[in-house]
Amino acid sequence: MSLNGKVAVVTGASSGIGQSIAKSLAASGASVIVGARRLAPLEDLASANEKITACACDVTDLDSFRNLISTCESTYGFPDILVNCAGVMYFTLMKNAKVDEWIKTVDVNCKGVLHGFACVTEKFVERGSGHIVNISSDASRRIFPSLAVYCASKTFVDILAEGTRRELVGTGIKITNIQPGDVKGTELIMNNTDGEAAEKMGVEIGKPVGEGFNRNQLIDVEDVANAVIYAVTAPAHVAVNEVLIEPRDQE
């Protein structure tokens, strides 16, 4: 199914998975607004693709998220699809009390997603259609040491999505949680600071996911983008509520 005529907003599109999702949505025919704090990579993405427009956005700030949605509305129309992809992940040992990193995790991964729900749900209900896609993680389903706060944040997203989905049954709205395992080459762990936690997990700080990472196998950003396309192009009567997508050889 083509997404011609559809409008999408993707947060966290200045790198990694979000960038790939934005490209795939545009390649499938959607007009796409991409948001993140760093404007330069968003503008690079937009200048290489006529169906993509950049807009700076900090998802932890509700007014900034509202501005992202109103920029979308004035450029292409109110979104049909919102992809909440912005996220942070810090390996931290609880005993090392990296409170700033815990708070950032909650702010971006939980509050940021709530802001997304706040900006689109009422309009989606009025209109009788709309699709929210959250990039959660397999960390909501398998709990990793050194990642207690991150796992909790992604569990929050899963429960929020399922609770909202059930509340909205019959309104025409779809909510999908994509739960990726390790995805190669993204910037997710570049800014980690708890060397002890990273060492325990076999992760080298300052490297993209997959480099300096003792995992057997990883999936690609395009694999996650394909899962998003699968969910948003499903027939109207089909809801893809959850997609757990991991490397084949992950235990």
Ligand SMILES: NC(=O)C1=CN([C@@H]2O[C@H](COP(=O)(O)OP(=O)(O)OC[C@H]3O[C@@H](n4cnc5c(N)ncnc54)[C@H](OP(=O)(O)O)[C@@H]3O)[C@@H](O)[C@H]2O)C=CC1
């Ligand atoms: N890589 C992996 O193995 C996996 C990743 N995920 C999830 O995928 C999502 C994307 O991560 P990934 O692509 O790997 O990592 P990246 O670090 O490459 O991407 C994270 C994105 O989030 C954006 N972001 C961070 N904070 C904010 C903020 N306050 N406001 C707006 N945007 C923000 C960043 O942009 P900027 O800094 O410009 O604001 C960036 O575009 C995350 O939610 C992550 O939890 C899930 C499972 C596995």
Ligand SMILES: CC(=O)[C@H](N)C(=O)O
């Ligand atoms: C906990 C993980 O390593 C997971 N792949 C993620 O990055 O979310």
